[in-house]
Amino acid sequence: MNNKKRHIIEVAFSLFYQKGIHAVGINEIIKTASIAKKTLYNHFVSKDELIIATLIYRDQLELTHLKFKLEQAEIGKDALLALFELLDDFINHRDTTLGNFRGDYFNNSCAEYGQSNQLVYATCQSHKEAIKNIIQTHINAFEQNPEKNQFLVNTLCLLKEGVINQALVQGDTNSALDATACVENLLRFKR
Amino acid sequence: MNNKKRHIIEVAFSLFYQKGIHAVGINEIIKTASIAKKTLYNHFVSKDELIIATLIYRDQLELTHLKFKLEQAEIGKDALLALFELLDDFINHRDTTLGNFRGDYFNNSCAEYGQSNQLVYATCQSHKEAIKNIIQTHINAFEQNPEKNQFLVNTLCLLKEGVINQALVQGDTNSALDATACVENLLRFKR
DNA sequence: TTAACTATAGACCAACTTGTCTACTAAGGG
DNA sequence: CCCTTAGTAGACAAGTTGGTCTATAGTTAA
Numbered sequence A, B: 001m002n003n004k005k006r007h008i009i010e011v012a013f014s015l016f017y018q019k020g021i022h023a024v025g026i027n028e029i030i031k032t033a034s035i036a037k038k039t040l041y042n043h044f045v046s047k048d049e050l051i052i053a054t055l056i057y058r059d060q061l062e063l064t065h066l067k068f069k070l071e072q073a074e075i076g077k078d079a080l081l082a083l084f085e086l087l088d089d090f091i092n093h094r095d096t097t098l099g100n101f102r103g104d105y106f107n108n109s110c111a112e113y114g115q116s117n118q119l120v121y122a123t124c125q126s127h128k129e130a131i132k133n134i135i136q137t138h139i140n141a142f143e144q145n146p147e148k149n150q151f152l153v154n155t156l157c158l159l160k161e162g163v164i165n166q167a168l169v170q171g172d173t174n175s176a177l178d179a180t181a182c183v184e185n186l187l188r189f190k191r
Numbered sequence C: 001t002t003a004a005c006t007a008t009a010g011a012c013c014a015a016c017t018t019g020t021c022t023a024c025t026a027a028g029g030g
Numbered sequence D: 001c002c003c004t005t006a007g008t009a010g011a012c013a014a015g016t017t018g019g020t021c022t023a024t025a026g027t028t029a030a
Helices: A003-019 A025-033 A037-043 A049-071 A077-091 A105-116 A118-140 A146-169 A177-190 B003-019 B026-034 B038-045 B046-073 B079-090 B105-116 B117-139 B146-169 B175-190
Strands: none
Touching: A003 A025, A003 A037, A003 B105, A003 B146, A025 A037, A037 A146, A037 B038, A049 A077, A049 A105, A049 A118, A077 A118, A077 A146, A077 A177, A077 B038, A105 A118, A105 A146, A105 B003, A105 B046, A105 B146, A118 A146, A118 B146, A146 B105, A146 B117, A146 B175, A177 B146, A177 B175, B003 B026, B003 B038, B003 B046, B003 B105, B003 B117, B026 B038, B046 B079, B046 B105, B046 B117, B079 B117, B079 B146, B079 B175, B105 B146, B117 B146, B146 B175
């Protein structure tokens, strides 16, 4: 990946994430990135392509970061708690890798486009699926009963989604801790 | 409230909700509503004012509907389960009052505007607060321990938020049922 | 009847949108 | 040294945006 191209993607992501995609124009992106318009259109055929590129960029960043954090914990329950620790750090701006918290970029993008941009939708969906799979892996480490296993996966995904939204809309900076309490409760007899 | 004004709000809400606020222009609204542009600007000084009006409209619609549903259940645990039943109906298009499911209008609006429109943000926040208060009331009916009480309120709010987002982004039509299972689990010993 | 009000249709404006294109410059390799 | 590549600056086109304004028509109440 070209340095220039990556720079454009990073600047575009940052603006899209903070202000919303529709609210940010090409002109603002090139001005912020200090590049010529032609340079942008040399790397991306359209704004739509750039949007998808930012989604893929963020997908990789978040997954890499998440995997790194989880590897530092024991597989299973501890790793699941580490996930919510990570969310807590993200929400309370203690995590420089993920940048200033403004909700989940994928949720926000879906909210903005809905069914009217299928590619955006599909990219967001696959990101969520990847995270779900990670959660699944760690639950597999201690819960063999298929029904309970499924129940835990679904519930933890719900809580994770809830945490981010509660923090964004309600400004609830404790939401990850609330979820942690709930997760500990759910896993109490499983250690 | 004027009939015409209400009609404009309903049409605008419907379009905003389905396509996103930025994606819908004034011209599309007046065309869909079959009104003249002057009529719209006779009732609202700006698009921003119309946006806020749709948020207030939806806030009242959802709260009225929710209160009506909960009144048909026993105060306490049953009412809380009824809340998630309502979400399930909403997500699976079995509830004509709330219209075609496209996530939570307030979440979507916040996702689209973020901190760049304080009035939108505040309106969304107060809507969420109102729902939280309803949940609080019903938990008060059976849980006197302040800590446990608070824990239940927070967790149920998280689950509620999670359900809507999981359904929107992941297309998970069972998310409300998953949450119901979790809520039943949490309240099992409290009946 | 007349006056006041509210509606309609749509021209119009200024600003902004995405995207193209020209003209020019700097760097690097054969 | 020249040629290619990748960059810059920014004018420009075509369309859309929110919002204003004029001209006209229908309704209602004094």
